[in-house]
Amino acid sequence: MSANNSNSMGTTYIVYGVILAIAVIQVVVAMTMGPSIGRMLILAVIQAYLAVMFFMHLRDEKATLRLALIPGTLFVLVMLNMIWADSFRLISMKPFVK
Amino acid sequence: MSEGNLTMGHGAGVMEESPFSIPSSKLVMWLFIISDACTFGAVLMAYGYIRNSAADWPLVFESASIWNALLMTFILVSSSLTVLFAVKAAKADDRQAAFRWTMITAAGGILFALLHIREWMTLIGEGVRPFQNPWGAPMFGATFFSVTGLHMAHVVGGVVALIVVGSGYKAGRYASKHIEIWALYWHFVDLVWMFVVPLIYLLNMKR
Numbered sequence: 001m002s003a004n005n006s007n008s009m010g011t012t013y014i015v016y017g018v019i020l021a022i023a024v025i026q027v028v029v030a031m032t033m034g035p036s037i038g039r040m041l042i043l044a045v046i047q048a049y050l051a052v053m054f055f056m057h058l059r060d061e062k063a064t065l066r067l068a069l070i071p072g073t074l075f076v077l078v079m080l081n082m083i084w085a086d087s088f089r090l091i092s093m094k095p096f097v098k
Numbered sequence: 099m100s101e102g103n104l105t106m107g108h109g110a111g112v113m114e115e116s117p118f119s120i121p122s123s124k125l126v127m128w129l130f131i132i133s134d135a136c137t138f139g140a141v142l143m144a145y146g147y148i149r150n151s152a153a154d155w156p157l158v159f160e161s162a163s164i165w166n167a168l169l170m171t172f173i174l175v176s177s178s179l180t181v182l183f184a185v186k187a188a189k190a191d192d193r194q195a196a197f198r199w200t201m202i203t204a205a206g207g208i209l210f211a212l213l214h215i216r217e218w219m220t221l222i223g224e225g226v227r228p229f230q231n232p233w234g235a236p237m238f239g240a241t242f243f244s245v246t247g248l249h250m251a252h253v254v255g256g257v258v259a260l261i262v263v264g265s266g267y268k269a270g271r272y273a274s275k276h277i278e279i280w281a282l283y284w285h286f287v288d289l290v291w292m293f294v295v296p297l298i299y300l301l302n303m304k305r
Binding site: 009012013016019020023024026027030031034035037040041043044047048051052055056061062064065068069072073076077080081083084086087088090091 | 117118119120125128132135136139140143146147150151152153161164165168171172175176178179182186282285286288289292293295296297300301303305
């Protein structure tokens with residue numbers, strides 16, 4: 001939290017409520033429409049964005065800090081996705097079926 | 099540059115201002131958090147890889163487990179709120195209130211860990227082991243215990259850190275920035291759980 005913290009506790013309570021509401025929506029959506037990975041991840045990313053920006057107060061920090069932290073982390077997390085091609089290759093070989 | 103400036107502790111007065119305008123200890127916590135985010139990302143990807151490549155992945159979580167996970171979410175997100183109260187009190191130099199809120203946060207973490215252990219014991223009682231289970235792909239247990247175990251280790255570590263820093267702040271050994279830095283860590287633990295619930299619990303829900 002920087003000295004020029006612009007967050008009021010009112011905003012914090014709203015973010016707290018929204019994060020919990022999304023958690024409930026996630027469960028309801030999973031139970032009624034089925035737990036699609038896309039839907040689940042979109043809701044989780046919204047929760048994570050709110051937590052990072054409002055609870056961890058990254059939005060109140062200098063832009064240089066946001067630039068130093070966010071793009072590099074997202075790059076690594078995106079590059080990890082290169083494993084999926086091999087994972088799909090394995091399913092077509094059905095390696096765990098006797 | 100005067101000699102007086104050069105002799106100041108840690109080069110203060112000689113060095114440029116930090117481009118991020120935050121204390122170095124807070125920057126270190128941010129760097130730890132992004133590296134830990136990549137660790138959790140890799141562990142969750144490994145889980146996804148194994149799940150995707152298994153033909154008979156078991157869907158085991160009944161609604162009781164899902165509601166339990168939702169309760170755990172409520173506790174963890176609420177503890178993120180209480181740690182914010184601790185930071186606010188610490189910034190106002192109210193040591194008693196900061197200590198009280200830090201301990202309430204730690205209690206939330208302990209409650210979360212107990213609920214999680216109960217979930218583990220239920221699964222172990224049903225025959226789930228790291229490399230076998232009664233339902234299907236044997237690696238289910240390994241991935242479940244790895245992901246949730248790594249997260250629970252972070253929760254337990256956070257609880258210990260909060261108790262140490264909260265008590266130390268009350269006794270005057272630590273400054274308010276230490277409460278703030280460990281609050282950052284605690285929010286990160288909360289953030290990881292936001293991905294564990296949908297990916298581990300909801301995707302493996304019984305249909």
